[in-house]
Amino acid sequence: MVAKEVPRPPRPRRLVRGSQTGRPIMAALDLLGRxxxxxxxxxxxxxxxxxxxxxSRCEAMSSNVLYLCLRERETAGRxxxxxxxxxxxxxxxxxxxxxxxxxxxCARQWAGTCASTDGGAAG
Numbered sequence: 001m002v003a004k005e006v007p008r009p010p011r012p013r014r015l016v017r018g019s020q021t022g023r024p025i026m027a028a029l030d031l032l033g034r035x036x037x038x039x040x041x042x043x044x045x046x047x048x049x050x051x052x053x054x055x056s057r058c059e060a061m062s063s064n065v066l067y068l069c070l071r072e073r074e075t076a077g078r079x080x081x082x083x084x085x086x087x088x089x090x091x092x093x094x095x096x097x098x099x100x101x102x103x104x105x106c107a108r109q110w111a112g113t114c115a116s117t118d119g120g121a122a123g
């Protein structure tokens with residue numbers, strides 16, 4: 001069986017989807033727009049996790065997709081591994097986690113306003 005090549009993640013100052021300039025924000029948006037890429041740092045918000053623990057938290061994600069995402073994030077410098085072979089967020093990955101936490105707070109506030117106007121129906 002031939003190992004699947006890890007796609008090169010978007011990088012600042014290179015051409016990326018939706019941009020010919022390679023501006024850092026465009027490279028970040030390209031990277032973050034990839035499937036599951038925001039879910040993994042969210043699940044790692046409390047502590048480093050091994051592959052099996054990450055997979056159990058990401059219901060409906062195949063193991064192949066998980067390994068591909070982890071390799072992509074490692075190549076992009078967003079995660080590293082500790083001595084226990086758990087994935088941990090790098091400083092840049094931690095900054096993303098903080099941004100996601102801020103968005104979570106905003107989403108919860110939004111959900112509260114929707115519940116009051118929707119009669120409490122889940123959406």
